[in-house]
Amino acid sequence: MAGPSKSLVLDPALQRYYELNTNRYKYWRWNSRHAWISFIYMAVIPGALTWAAYKTEGKYELRGKRKEDTISEW
Known part of the structure; x- marks a missing residue:
């Protein structure tokens, strides 16, 4: 009984x-x-992502922060 059905209509x-x-x-x-x-x-999307990466490079330091410290460095 197992097997393909002959009544299958595509x-x-x-x-x-x-x-x-x-x-x-x-x-x-x-x-x-x-x-x-x-x-x-x-061109546009990779260029925009590259620009954003260079613009914010070094600005955010997420490691070694305490609860009351700010994320941005400058």
């Missing part, structure tokens, strides 16, 4: 979605929207 919409997802590379094209999203993820 949803045609899900089957089309799975097929499209596996063949996505065939239908994908560069356009202005994709270029902007790629630019933001590859």
